[in-house]
Amino acid sequence: MSDEFDQYQPETPTFAERQEARRRSQARTRKIVIWVAVLLCGALVADVILEEGFGCYLLFRSRDRWEMLIYRNDCPEEVYSEVLYSGHVTRDEVEALAASLRARGLFAGPQRRTVVLSRTPEEYVVSFFFIHEKHFNDPDMIRELKEYRAVLSAETFGGRPVAIQMCEPEVRPGIPPRLKVRKVIR
Helix, strand or coil: CCCCCCCHHHCCHHHHHHHHHHHHHHHHHHHHHHHHHHHHHHHHHHHHHHHHHHHHCCCCCCCCCCEEEEEECCCCCEEEEEEEEECCCCCCHHHHHHHHHHHHCCCEEECEEEEEEEECCCEEEEEEEEECHHHHHCHHHHHHHHHHHHHHHHHHHHCCCCEEEEEEEEECCCCEEEEEEEEEEE
């Protein structure tokens, strides 16, 4: 004899019903994954369009790729110096700068040196690092860098303008590397 409350007892789903529920759940998950992938691809395409068309950066900076050339110093010890440069500068320009630096003796001696070369639409920017505070206000050092700036412009960069930055030795990682510039010589 059935009880009037039996009608409220849950029925056990059949195998086919469980399979159908599983298929619906998988289809829902697939749709969510596809929508997320479409949104990510759309964001990347929008980023590239904004970067190429308007110069705005949202997610990535594809043109601000930084590379490094390493040179062995002209000394008996095994000491290496490097030139960091951006994707806006060609490898030939970096090698020309390194040759000029070697000729002036910057890559000589047992100290590791780092030089950063970048380019803006107006000029090349060469950044040197100075450890001692006295160099930032030394008139002889500033005069020598002004003369070297003229040499770089004429001999290395085909007469294009060059700015020299005097930086503290602290470089914070990032793209582009953030330099602590104390003085700019134009």
